[in-house]
Amino acid sequence: MVIRQILTVEEPILRQRAKKVTQFDASLHRLLDDLTETMRDAPGIGIAANQVGIPLQVAVIELEEKVTELINPQIVRSSGEVIDWEGCLSIPGFVAEVKRHATVTVKARDRHGKEFRVKGEELFARALQHEIDHLNGILYIDYLESLEELVRVSDRPSEVQEETTAGI
Ligand code: NI
Numbered sequence: 048m049v050i051r052q053i054l055t056v057e058e059p060i061l062r063q064r065a066k067k068v069t070q071f072d073a074s075l076h077r078l079l080d081d082l083t084e085t086m087r088d089a090p091g092i093g094i095a096a097n098q099v100g101i102p103l104q105v106a107v108i109e110l111e112e113k114v115t116e117l118i119n120p121q122i123v124r125s126s127g128e129v130i131d132w133e134g135c136l137s138i139p140g141f142v143a144e145v146k147r148h149a150t151v152t153v154k155a156r157d158r159h160g161k162e163f164r165v166k167g168e169e170l171f172a173r174a175l176q177h178e179i180d181h182l183n184g185i186l187y188i189d190y191l192e193s194l195e196e197l198v199r200v201s202d203r204p205s206e207v208q209e210e211t212t213a214g215i
């Protein structure tokens with residue numbers, strides 16, 4: 048496994064819609080393994096393939112020691128709203144309060160191409176929305192009225208979870 052370089056906010060590839068995966072082959076499995084390794088090294092709780100320069104609809108989330116691999120993910124149901132702190136590995140050193148759905152159900156494929164559904168709440172719901180946004184070229188700063196809403200991680204209020212500020 049290879050730790051890949053994480054691209055930051057100014058890179059145009061982060062603003063492009065990633066392409067659907069059609070081949071569930073060894074190179075996809077390598078990419079998934081590298082994404083997990085890169086996310087852990089950062090450290091973070093989620094990462095999307097375009098953050099390492101690969102414009103494919105592939106993302107990985109790891110919470111409570113459970114890795115969720117998402118290929119061609121789509122939100123099929125959402126409910127509620129919650130405002131909480133959020134960070135991103137491509138915007139290192141900052142967090143902001145972002146409004147998200149409280150609960151989402153996502154349809155995706157696994158590394159072998161098999162379709163599955165996963166329901167997320169709390170931080171997992173936030174991570175799912177954040178990664179699917181990445182694959183559509185959207186960053187959480189797009190939801191802010193002003194970049195002045197960004198808070199330096201070093202100045203963050205004490206209620207901000209460390210996991211969140213690690214980056215998604
Ligand atoms: Ni991110």
